[in-house]
Amino acid sequence: MRIRSAIVLGLTAAFALAGCGSDAGSEVADGPRGPAPKVAALGPFVGECGHVTDDEVRDIGGLGQVAQSYKNAVGCNWQSGGLSGASITFASYRGSPLEREKAWVTTHGRPPEPITVGGRPGFAALDPSSRICDLAVQLDDDFFEWSTALGGYSDIGGNPCDRSRALAELTIERLE
Template sequence: MATRIDSWIWSIRLTKTRSAAGAACRAGHVQLNGVTAKAAAPVSVGDRVTVRLGGRERIVEVTRLISKRVSAPAAAECFIDHSPPPPPREVLASLPRRDRGAGRPTKRERRQLDQFRSGAMLVLAATALLLAGCSSNGGGDEAGATETPKAGSGPQFARCGGLTVDDVVSMSGMPGLKLAIDNTSTCEWRADAQRNGSVSFNWYRGSPIGRERGTEQLSRDSTQDYEVDGQPGFIAHTEGICETAIAWDADFIEISLASPSSPATGPTINQDQLCGAAKRITEKVVKGAS
């Protein structure tokens, strides 16, 4: 019997409750083999599951299917953990936290938060300039001040990156794709409910690309530099999956292609063709932005 992904990530204790697992899937924070997963998506042994929760990304490989909550030692036998190390405790302790039950911030609180962030950015910039000046005055190698990446500096993208169903079908070489997910940050085209062939567009704001690249380096066979119109990024692939990402300061887009697969022969699109399609789609999105 198939095991749903929301049930599995709850069973192995990645989320505290089953409802939290379903909410993570609905928010687009769960990926199955590099593709955004719905709560009902079935998982199989050998699949890679990525879950972003609480400011941390967990990457696990399925080794055993379960659908009931088990103890931590038993859960550890159901997956191989490929997650990057968590941030140091000092960093976590420094993050501001809102009191439980306080509700959403008011307009006044949001203005105060914006002012705090602006002040913190000025302090960071001043510190960087001071350190650079000290380094130059000390007679060592001169170092310029490092600018803090800014969120929201990227271009404006049309819905789904400006991609249509005809675009993704013709450029990916995957007939039968249909738009299955369509929101302000994610669009995904699938050939069927089991994602046997898919293309996705993701737009991340305020999330530096370096963290995403580190994750891909841990989970893909190859990760290389890649750019479009002078904007830096990377391309990563493993058998049957190819992903590209292009950055603007602390914003970036990600295009992910998963080849249709046959139980007998595996992916039906070879890796070079798949990554070539990923590049064509990425270039169309970047060049079509305003």
């Protein structure tokens, strides 16, 4: 008899606890519980490597002979030979805020200056040594970035932002 009473009592407790977790009798109406997340609209297609060829990167960037290049779905990198040689990087960011990139370059000692490329807003950020420039351009909810590093021991001169800007202008001209 005690076992049967214990089983009945256990089942009653289990049903009571199961009822506590259900939505039955809930006074909260179904529907959104906060603002709907923003869905980023896709900007124009920037193509592989910003629609810029290896030869254009080599010539505009002043890389001379390109020793290595890496390409994937969101970016490309070209490096000249030699220890601490020059490099150029392209990256495309879908649905990512440009402000995040501004914060990143700022924390790395490259204060961003507002620019416009092909009627599109962006920024150029030159490091204090004038050897590295990150240049980003906003495309709706997306942005792309060209980064030029002249390298520690290269003989490439001039402002790396001029090189990044020339590449960004080609990308803007070739948008799809």
